[in-house]
Amino acid sequence: xxxxxxxxxxxxxxxxxxxxxxxxxxxxxxxxxxxxxxxxxxxxxxxxxxxxxxxxxxxxxxxxxxxxxxxxxxxxxxxxxxxx
Amino acid sequence: xxxxxxxxxxxxxxxxxxxxxxxxxxxxxxxxxxxxxxxxxxxxxxxxxxxxxxxxxxxxxxxxxxxxxxxxxxxxxxxxxxxxxxxxxxxxxxxxxxxxxxxxxxxxxxxxxxxxxxxxxxxxxxxxxxxxxxxxxxxxxxxxxxxxxxxxxxxxxxxxxxxxxxxxxxxxxxxxxxxxxxxxxxxxxxxxxxxxxxxxxxxxxxxxxxxxxxxxxxxxxxxxxxxxxxxxxxxxxxxxxxx
Numbered sequence: 017x018x019x020x021x022x023x024x025x026x027x028x029x030x031x032x033x034x035x036x037x038x039x040x041x042x043x044x045x046x047x048x049x050x051x052x053x054x055x056x057x058x059x060x061x062x063x064x065x066x067x068x069x070x071x072x073x074x075x076x077x078x079x080x081x082x083x084x085x086x087x088x089x090x091x092x093x094x095x096x097x098x099x100x
Numbered sequence: 101x102x103x104x105x106x107x108x109x110x111x112x113x114x115x116x117x118x119x120x121x122x123x124x125x126x127x128x129x130x131x132x133x134x135x136x137x138x139x140x141x142x143x144x145x146x147x148x149x150x151x152x153x154x155x156x157x158x159x160x161x162x163x164x165x166x167x168x169x170x171x172x173x174x175x176x177x178x179x180x181x182x183x184x185x186x187x188x189x190x191x192x193x194x195x196x197x198x199x200x201x202x203x204x205x206x207x208x209x210x211x212x213x214x215x216x217x218x219x220x221x222x223x224x225x226x227x228x229x230x231x232x233x234x235x236x237x238x239x240x241x242x243x244x245x246x247x248x249x250x251x252x253x254x255x256x257x258x259x260x261x262x263x264x265x266x267x268x269x270x271x272x273x274x275x276x277x278x279x280x281x282x283x284x285x286x287x288x289x290x291x292x293x294x295x296x297x298x299x300x301x302x303x304x305x306x307x308x309x310x311x312x313x314x315x316x317x318x319x320x321x322x323x324x325x326x327x328x329x330x331x332x333x334x335x336x337x338x339x340x341x342x343x
């Protein structure tokens with residue numbers, strides 16, 4: 017019984033780490049958006065305010081997949097349903 | 101490592117005991133703070149010679165109403181009080197983490213509450229503008245066999261809104277806790293051999309403050325802006341016929 021729980025705990029910790037691989041996608045996406053925003057500011061410096069707020073909004077929406085990974089990791093670490 | 105969920109502070113002895121968590125209690129504090137600020141900003145207003153306080157209040161209200169008008173249109177201006185309440189509650193809740201309180205928005209229940217209000221507003225305005233049959237028919241568009249996907253995407257909206265806000269604030273709490281733990285361990289390694297001074301985690305001063313500028317201040321502003329913006333966009337597009 018203890019052995020089983022130890023395996024479940026270890027696997028949960030590994031799984032929490034693996035689930036944070038989901039951070040790659042938003043990282044690439046937000047970097048791309050920020051790069052495009054920098055280009056846009058270079059082309060039209062007078063629209064800087066609009067561009068920045070649009071970029072931040074888009075970044076925050078693009079972030080949600082990474083946040084799902086984070087939520088899975090936090091459930092595995094702090095509120096594990098597999099351990100009674 | 102000191103990363104915990106909200107603790108139950110006390111119970112109200114009604115209906116078999118209603119547990120009051122840190123989330124609810126800090127939420128009350130935030131509401132009290134907002135009420136006091138609004139009360140003081142709204143007193144002694146005059147048209148002829150406005151005081152400095154009145155100019156601040158007018159600037160805040162005009163900024164917010166401009167944002168709502170640009171995003172939702174002139175006919176949806178009756179949402180202004182709700183958006184203002186959502187924004188101020190969200191931002192002050194997140195910023196209350198700076199005072200050492202546990203941020204109410206770092207609890208999934210708060211953000212699910214925000215998201216459910218938006219969800220029911222969207223469905224209410226869809227039903228109001230299209231009628232019950234039109235609302236149901238909207239799920240079968242463009243093709244009937246896409247109905248399950250439409251229903252899932254409708255449910256996914258509030259879930260992603262809630263998780264986004266919760267995840268950003270809670271990840272700040274978790275990372276701050278991890279860094280405090282790591283710095284305590286590190287200062288023990290560096291100066292732990294000195295009898296009295298070694299027990300003081302001196303490395304905890306300084307570095308967490310810099311990180312909390314990003315994790316607390318920037319994220320709080322951004323997430324409050326995002327959740328009110330998303331609420332405005334979704335509800336505004338559901339109430340498009342009114343525009």
